[in-house]
Amino acid sequence: MAVASSLAPVLIVGAGPTGLAAAMSLARAHIPVRLIDRAPQPGRHSRAIGIQARTLELFEQHRIVEPFLELGHRSHIANLYSNGQRRARLDFDPLLTRYPYLLFIDQTVTERILTGHLAALGVEIERGCELLEYTQGSAGASAEVRRPDGRVESLRCAYVIAADGAHSTVRHRLDMKFDGETMAQSFLLADLSASTPWSDDEFHIFASGEGFAALFPFGQGRYRLIADHKAMLPAAPEGTTPVPTLDECRDIIVQRVHHPVSVSDMSWASYFSVNSRMVRQLRVERTFFAGDAAHVHSPAGAQGMNTGIQEAFNLGWKIARVHAGGAPERLLDTYHAERYPIERLVLQQTSFMTQLVEADHGPLKLLRERVMPALVALGPLRDAARQAVSELSIQYRRSPLSLERVLDGGPRAGERAPDALVRVVDGPLGKAPDKGRIFDLHDPACFSLFLLVEDDVAATKNGADANATLKHFAEVVERLFPQALRVWWIASLADGETPLAGEGAPSLDESYGRTRPAFYLVRPDGYIGARGRPASDLNALLRHCETWYAAPGFAQAPQG
Numbered sequence: 001m002a003v004a005s006s007l008a009p010v011l012i013v014g015a016g017p018t019g020l021a022a023a024m025s026l027a028r029a030h031i032p033v034r035l036i037d038r039a040p041q042p043g044r045h046s047r048a049i050g051i052q053a054r055t056l057e058l059f060e061q062h063r064i065v066e067p068f069l070e071l072g073h074r075s076h077i078a079n080l081y082s083n084g085q086r087r088a089r090l091d092f093d094p095l096l097t098r099y100p101y102l103l104f105i106d107q108t109v110t111e112r113i114l115t116g117h118l119a120a121l122g123v124e125i126e127r128g129c130e131l132l133e134y135t136q137g138s139a140g141a142s143a144e145v146r147r148p149d150g151r152v153e154s155l156r157c158a159y160v161i162a163a164d165g166a167h168s169t170v171r172h173r174l175d176m177k178f179d180g181e182t183m184a185q186s187f188l189l190a191d192l193s194a195s196t197p198w199s200d201d202e203f204h205i206f207a208s209g210e211g212f213a214a215l216f217p218f219g220q221g222r223y224r225l226i227a228d229h230k231a232m233l234p235a236a237p238e239g240t241t242p243v244p245t246l247d248e249c250r251d252i253i254v255q256r257v258h259h260p261v262s263v264s265d266m267s268w269a270s271y272f273s274v275n276s277r278m279v280r281q282l283r284v285e286r287t288f289f290a291g292d293a294a295h296v297h298s299p300a301g302a303q304g305m306n307t308g309i310q311e312a313f314n315l316g317w318k319i320a321r322v323h324a325g326g327a328p329e330r331l332l333d334t335y336h337a338e339r340y341p342i343e344r345l346v347l348q349q350t351s352f353m354t355q356l357v358e359a360d361h362g363p364l365k366l367l368r369e370r371v372m373p374a375l376v377a378l379g380p381l382r383d384a385a386r387q388a389v390s391e392l393s394i395q396y397r398r399s400p401l402s403l404e405r406v407l408d409g410g411p412r413a414g415e416r417a418p419d420a421l422v423r424v425v426d427g428p429l430g431k432a433p434d435k436g437r438i439f440d441l442h443d444p445a446c447f448s449l450f451l452l453v454e455d456d457v458a459a460t461k462n463g464a465d466a467n468a469t470l471k472h473f474a475e476v477v478e479r480l481f482p483q484a485l486r487v488w489w490i491a492s493l494a495d496g497e498t499p500l501a502g503e504g505a506p507s508l509d510e511s512y513g514r515t516r517p518a519f520y521l522v523r524p525d526g527y528i529g530a531r532g533r534p535a536s537d538l539n540a541l542l543r544h545c546e547t548w549y550a551a552p553g554f555a556q557a558p559q560g
Helices: 017-028 053-061 065-071 107-120 169-173 246-257 304-325 330-358 362-376 379-390 455-459 465-480 508-512 534-548
Strands: 010-013 033-037 073-075 077-082 085-091 102-104 125-127 130-137 140-146 152-157 159-162 179-195 202-208 211-219 222-229 262-278 287-289 421-426 434-437 447-452 485-491 518-522 528-532
Touching (some): 010 017, 010 152, 017 033, 017 107, 053 065, 085 362, 085 379, 169 287, 202 246, 211 246, 222 246, 222 262, 246 262, 304 330, 330 534, 447 465, 447 508, 465 485, 465 534, 528 534
Parallel strands (some): 010 033, 010 159, 033 125, 077 202, 159 287
Antiparallel strands (some): 073 102, 447 518
C-alpha cells in the first residue's frame, strides 16, 4: 500500500533515535511524515550506547534487528563493586527472550541503521531545518521552518511529535514546564582501549569513596568509561569546552576500580551534566513529547534511549489509527496514560541508582554493601531485576486499552506479547500449514489476531461445525479493522516435532498457556490489547474495539 498522499503529514522535530523510530512506525503504517532536524549533519559522538532486550525485540518485529546484532557487542553479565569487592552479579542469560543481554553499540550507529531503513520506506531526513514558529488548533497545526538556504517554509501538519532533545524548541514554544532538578556533579565519558582481567561479555560498575565509575565493552578491547566528576571542570581556552585527558581516565581507574586495568588510545572524551526532569503532560492538543524532549535523567541503567524509542512505537500506531483509520481522538490520550507512569518510574529509579553507587557513607552505602547483595541472591528478586533492566517487564495492564479475561496461563492483556514457536494453520493469505514464530507473523503496521486452536480442530478447520464460532469471530473482528488486521490460526507443534533450524523460542503452550480455543489481539507495538475465549467474549471485544479503535458508525454484525 502506498503512502496516503491525501493525508496531512505528521511533523517530527528531531532526528535522534526517538524521532527516527516515530517516523519508522508511522511510515510502516503508510502515514506521510516530515522529519526535520536543525543539525546540518548527523552527530559524530553520542552518550547512549546500550540497547535493551525489549528494544531489540521490537526492532526484530520491524525487521531491522540484524544490523544491530552484527555491529553491536553483547554483554550477558552485570557486576557491581564497592571499594573493589564485587557485591552483586546479574546474569541476563535466564531471560526468556532471544536477546538475553545488553547490546552495546554507539548511538551514531543506531541512528545510521534507522536512517537507512527509513530511506527504504521513502522518508528522508530534512537536515539543517530549524523550527521557527508553531501554532496548533482543532483542525491541525501550522509551522514555519527555516530551510538550509535561508528560505522560510510554511507547512500544515496533522500532528507534531517533539523529539528535539532536552532543549526542545517545541517545548519552549508551548511554554511547557520541565520539572525537576540539575544534579550537582558532572560526568566524564571516554572511549578508549583497555586491558582488563575480565571477559568482554561482562560490564562493570564501581562504587567507592572516590566516586562512581563504569566500564562498558564494545568488543575487541574497546570500552566506554563513565565516571562522575565532582571537582570543578578544568579551565579551557575561551570559546572551547574542556575535554577529559587520558591521564585523568587513568587516575579514575586507579582510585575507583581497584583492579589491574590499563587504558590507552582514547578516541573521544567529553564532560556532561545531568538533569532529572520531565514534562507534566506528554500530549498538548496536537503535540506529543517523546525522548529527551519529555524527560532527561541519569544514564544509570541504560534506560534513556530505549525509553524514547519505545515511546515512539507506542505513539506511532495510535496516531496512524486516528489519522487514517478513523479511530476516536481519545485513543491519543492513552499515550500519556500508558507512558507517563513508566517515565516517572525511570526517573525515580535512575536517580536512586545514581545516589546508591555514589554514596560514600550512611544508609545508602550500607544498602549497597550489605543489603543489596543479600537481596540479589534471592531468586525472585534477581529475576525481577533482570526483567526491569531489560525492560521486558514494561506493561500496560491498567491501561483502558487492555481487555482482560482469565485464561489458563499466558500473558495478560497489557503485557508484552512473547515470542513462541507455532504451527501456522491459516493466515491472511491462506497460508498453508507450516512452522513459524509469533514475532515473524506479527506486522507492526497492523493489529494481529491470533486464534489458538487444538491440533484436531486445526486439521478440520474448513468444514467442521466446531469451527463455525471461530470463523464467525474472526470475520466480525476483521470488519472492525479494514486493511489493518491480520488473522492467524495457530496451534502448538506436535510432541517430538522438530522446530525450525536455529530457532530458540518457547513453545506456544509455554508462552501463551493451554486454553483452547483462545484469542490474543496484539497491538501494533507488540503488546496484548485483549485476550479471551471466542465463544464467550466476542461481544466484549467488539464493544472494546468500537470504543477505542473503530471509525464511528460501525454496525455490529449479527451473531450466529
